Amino acid sequence: MRFDLKTIASWIEPQSRILDLGCGSGELLMHLQEEKDVRGTGIEMNEDKVAEGIVSGLSIIHGDIHTEIIDYQDKVFDYVILSQTLQQVLKPAQIIKEMLRVGTKGIVSFPNFSHYKNRLYFFAKGRAPISRELPFEWFDTPNIRVIPIKDFRRFCAVFGFRILKETAISTEHHDERGRVVHVFPNLLATYGIYMLSQGEDPARRDLNASPPV
Amino acid sequence: MTEQTQSVGKVRKHFFHFAHPPQEMAFECGRRLGPLTLAYETYGQLNANRSNAVLILHALTGDSHAAGYYSVKDVKPGWWDIMVGPGKGIDTSKYFVICSNVLGGCMGSTGPSSINPKTNEPYALDFPMVTIGDMVQAQKKLIEHLGIEQLLCVIGGSMGGMQLLEWTVRFPGMVRSAIPIATTSKHSAMAIAFNEVARQAIMKDPAWANGCYYHDQPPEHGLAVARMIGHITYLSDVSLRKKFDQGHQDRCELAYNLESDFQVGSYLEYQGQKFVDRFDANSLLYLSKASDYFDLAARYGGGSLSKAFSHARADFLVVSFTSDWLYPTSQSRSMVQAMKKNNLDVTFCEILIDYGHDSFLVHNPRLSQLISSFLDNQFQAVEDRGAHAL
Numbered sequence: 347m348r349f350d351l352k353t354i355a356s357w358i359e360p361q362s363r364i365l366d367l368g369c370g371s372g373e374l375l376m377h378l379q380e381e382k383d384v385r386g387t388g389i390e391m392n393e394d395k396v397a398e399g400i401v402s403g404l405s406i407i408h409g410d411i412h413t414e415i416i417d418y419q420d421k422v423f424d425y426v427i428l429s430q431t432l433q434q435v436l437k438p439a440q441i442i443k444e445m446l447r448v449g450t451k452g453i454v455s456f457p458n459f460s461h462y463k464n465r466l467y468f469f470a471k472g473r474a475p476i477s478r479e480l481p482f483e484w485f486d487t488p489n490i491r492v493i494p495i496k497d498f499r500r501f502c503a504v505f506g507f508r509i510l511k512e513t514a515i516s517t518e519h520h521d522e523r524g525r526v527v528h529v530f531p532n533l534l535a536t537y538g539i540y541m542l543s544q545g546e547d548p549a550r551r552d553l554n555a556s557p558p559v
Numbered sequence: 560m561t562e563q564t565q566s567v568g569k570v571r572k573h574f575f576h577f578a579h580p581p582q583e584m585a586f587e588c589g590r591r592l593g594p595l596t597l598a599y600e601t602y603g604q605l606n607a608n609r610s611n612a613v614l615i616l617h618a619l620t621g622d623s624h625a626a627g628y629y630s631v632k633d634v635k636p637g638w639w640d641i642m643v644g645p646g647k648g649i650d651t652s653k654y655f656v657i658c659s660n661v662l663g664g665c666m667g668s669t670g671p672s673s674i675n676p677k678t679n680e681p682y683a684l685d686f687p688m689v690t691i692g693d694m695v696q697a698q699k700k701l702i703e704h705l706g707i708e709q710l711l712c713v714i715g716g717s718m719g720g721m722q723l724l725e726w727t728v729r730f731p732g733m734v735r736s737a738i739p740i741a742t743t744s745k746h747s748a749m750a751i752a753f754n755e756v757a758r759q760a761i762m763k764d765p766a767w768a769n770g771c772y773y774h775d776q777p778p779e780h781g782l783a784v785a786r787m788i789g790h791i792t793y794l795s796d797v798s799l800r801k802k803f804d805q806g807h808q809d810r811c812e813l814a815y816n817l818e819s820d821f822q823v824g825s826y827l828e829y830q831g832q833k834f835v836d837r838f839d840a841n842s843l844l845y846l847s848k849a850s851d852y853f854d855l856a857a858r859y860g861g862g863s864l865s866k867a868f869s870h871a872r873a874d875f876l877v878v879s880f881t882s883d884w885l886y887p888t889s890q891s892r893s894m895v896q897a898m899k900k901n902n903l904d905v906t907f908c909e910i911l912i913d914y915g916h917d918s919f920l921v922h923n924p925r926l927s928q929l930i931s932s933f934l935d936n937q938f939q940a941v942e943d944r945g946a947h948a949l
Contacts, residue, residue, distance in 0.1 A: 387904075396908050397925055400876070401932040405906045407895065417899040 347377055349517040349524030350537050354429060354453055357511060357541055358382055362424035365389070365449060367411040367441075368431035372399035379404070389414045412437070415444045423449035430537075432456040433480075433489040439505045446544045451510065455539040458514065460494030462533050478518060479536050495531055495538040502542065511541035564646040566636060567602045570627035572667055574598055575659075577700050584696065590687040594676070597701050598623045598667025599659035602643060603651035605707070610941045612707045613649060613934070614698070615639065615658040616715030616722040619789070619846055620838055622666035625658040626651070641922055648927030654711065654934065661722070662697045663689035663845045671841035672773065684770035689845055691718070691853045695725045702733065709733055711941060712934055713873075716740035716919040717886065718846070721853045724894070728859045728870040736874040736937045738930060740919045741883050743890040744855040744864055744897075750885055753792050754847040757785035761840045770841050782840045783831030790830045795882035795915030799823060865897040874904040876933040878926060880918040881911045906933065 347355075351374045358364065360382045366375050369388025372395075378384045388406040390396045396408040407414050411431070426449035428441065433456050435441050445452040457479035464475035474484040482489065495514060502509055514531030517524025527535040575597045578584040583593030600623045605612060615625050617638070626643035628636055637643070645652040660668040663686070671686040687693075702710065713734055715723040720742020727737050743750075761767055764781025772778060791799075803823040819825045860867030875898055879891035888909050898905040910925055912918045919926060 393908065393911055397929060400906055400908060400929050403932060403936045405874075405904050406908075407899075407905065408908045409892070414899075417896045419900060419902065422902055 347373060347522065349522060350455055350515060350539060351377070351429065352522075353513060353515060353524075353539055354427060354455060355381065357453060358384065358425055360384070363422065365415075365418070365423045365426045365445075367415065367426065367428045367445070368434075369395075369399065369404075369406060369427075371395040372402060372404040372406060374427065374429060375399070375404050376402055411435075412441060415441070415448060418448040420447055421450055425449055425451050425453055427453045429453070429455045430457065433459075433491045433493055435491065438491065438501070442505070442507060442542065446507065446542060450543065452507075452542040453540070454498075454542060455537055456493045456498065457489075458495045458532070458535050458538050459492040460496065460532050461536055465533075493538075495535060498538055498540065502540070506545035507542045508545040509540055510543050513539050515539065565644055566640065567627040567644045567651050569631075570600050570602065570624070570629065570637070572598050572600055572623060572629070574667065575701050575704055577697075577704070584693075584700075586687040587690040587692050588688045592669075592687055595662065595669045595697060596667070596673070597659045597662065597669075597697055599657060599701060600624060600627075600637075601658075601705075602626055602656045603654050605655040605705075608945060609707050610709070610711060610945065611654045611938060612702075612705070612710050613654045613656045614702065614710050614713045614726075615643070615649070615656060616698075616713060616719035616726075617658060617661065618715075618717035618719050619850065620786075620834070620843070621660075621719070622664065623658050623660040623668075624666075625656070638920070641920075642927060642930070648930040649714065649934065650931060653938065657702070657705065659698055659701055661689075661694045661718075661846065663694070663842060663849060665839035665842040668697075670839065671770065671845055672839040681773045683773065683841060686841075686845065688848065690849050691721045691725050692729070692858070694849070695722050695729060698722070698726075699730055699733070709735055711937055712736045712738060714738040714740070714930065715742070717742055717916065718850045721850060721855075724855050725853075727873045727875075728855065728867055731870055731872040734871075734873045735941065736876070736933070738876045738878065738933065739891070739894065740878045740926070741880055741886050741891075741916055743886040744867070744894055745853065745857075745890075746851050747886075747890070750792075751851045753788055753885075754851055757788045758844050758847060760784040760788065761844060767840060770844075772840070777835075778840050779835045782838065782843065783828070783835050785840075785843060786834035786838075787827040787831045790827060792885045793915055793917040795884060795913060797882055797913040798915055801913065802826075864893060865900040868894075868897040868901045868903065871898070871901065871903060874937065875906065876929065877905060877907040878919075878929065879907075879909045880915070881909060882913050883916045883918065885916040 364384045364386040366388040369390050375386040389411050396406050399406040426445040467475040514527040514535030515524045515537050516527050578593030578595040580593050583591040585591050624637040625639045626637040642648045660666040663670045665672050675682045713723045713726050720739040723739050727734050761781035764778035766776050767778035855867045856864040877891050879888040895907045914921050
């Protein structure tokens with residue numbers, strides 16, 4: 347399994363209830379069901395991946411995470427996971443708010459845009475960075491958000507999401523191996539992974555406003 | 560599926576008689592009727608702890624003959640033979656599969672064409688208006704008669720899916736899991752409209768004679784037209800286009816008269832004629848009305864679908880088809896929504912396919928795969944639970 351997913355899995359308590367948004371064919375859910383005896387559900391847009399997940403025995407809902415998450419009652423999940431999908435989400439604050447409504451804790455991971463290789467690429471070539479983690483041209487990328495780790499922490503403060511746990515890792519994309527980055531994570535980490543909960547006193551409640559620049 | 564699949568082989572239709580007077584069955588419309596008969600077939604073996612029973616519920620004009628052949632002379636197997644058999648989506652080497660003809664039907668179960676023992680004449684319109692709920696009530700009697708306390712799974716497409724939904728909210732303890740395919744919890748105005756036109760085609764045929772045609776010529780013309788209308792709604796724009804667009808009937812030039820110029824016309828005519836030979840017009844009237852009356856939310860949730868599903872306990876695999884315009888995906892999604900609101904374990908897949916509403920009846924490897932793995936998973940869970948209990 348991918349190192350970033352392993353990291354997420356290590357944060358999950360056994361026998362908890364999980365919702366995995368953008369679960370793909372359910373690699374993480376499968377692992378969590380087998381290793382931690384969780385009760386999991388996934389939401390996925392791609393029919394082939396949905397079918398693959400169902401065939402491997404998972405409960406998956408074929409649909410868009412923004413609309414499918416709305417139907418769940420408050421706090422029916424222990425963890426709601428958004429793994430490497432945040433960069434494709436149109437309204438990030440809204441989806442995280444929903445995650446923390448239906449779940450006690452939210453786990454969010456994303457490729458760190460401010461990784462030094464991206465910086466060098468942009469600096470040296472003056473073109474939109476293409477990396478192993480974000481391998482698309484500007485005109486065909488599904489990744490509509492660029493998220494540096496530093497900015498994500500700011501985003502959480504602005505929207506009142508409390509950070510319960512965070513880690514920065516460096517790994518090759520789809521690589522099973524990786525390491526935790528302790529020094530200069532914003533520069534050296536390929537991914538940021540956060541565990542969030544609803545904050546007591548959010549700095550700002552207006553979630554329809556544009557995300558911070 | 561890549562693995563070798565087989566036919567269930569030769570099968571036999573059984574008859575279950577029940578509701579003998581004075582214990583007649585109470586129909587939803589308020590009337591009581593008995594004795595009643597359900598025609599049914601079974602495939603595979605019931606295991607020792609009776610935990611492998613799968614009930615298949617057929618659509619509007621289906622019957623108990625889901626798989627196999629009655630005799631070596633049969634040209635065609637049962638209506639879902641592509642799905643039911645050893646090694647197939649519903650694997651009869653693992654599961655005990657039951658399929659019964661609905662109450663009100665004309666394929667061996669009691670319906671308008673059955674003989675009323677009091678008059679020795681067919682019931683015709685004297686048969687009580689039947690509902691999806693009545694069909695399910697009768698099926699429950701059959702399942703109890705077969706000694707099954709809990710069904711591993713109920714599976715049904717279209718009107719079969721409606722019966723399935725009724726099963727899950729009305730007898731939750733008897734249903735471990737359910738696979739509603741291309742179905743709805745309530746007919747749209749469009750679905751009712753098509754049914755209404757089909758019924759009018761029959762009832763406006765002079766041969767219908769207010770339903771009393773059993774000694775004379777049946778309303779063949781009306782019934783064929785009704786089937787043609789229905790058949791169009793089961794297909795899709797894409798599938799019709801691929802098969803027929805601009806296809807002219809065995810001639811190079813247009814005839815400029817009222818004969819059938821178009822292949823699609825003669826295809827529908829053929830479908831209509833084929834149907835007349837096997838189906839009773841009154842049954843079609845009754846069954847199409849039953850599906851129009853069906854409204855799960857109104858009956859079990861005071862108008863709220865999520866309240867209706869609060870009675871259900873089954874795990875669900877909901878399947879819809881992109882090209883189904885009779886029961887479009889949005890209707891499946893509302894069911895999924897209501898299930899989620901009730902914390903039910905629900906899986907949903909919309910399959911990209913061109914064959915319209917009838918997509919579950921054509922060779923569909925994805926559907927077979929989804930059903931087979933969902934069933935495996937459910938069966939495994941039951942077996943594990945059984946092992947823990949020991």
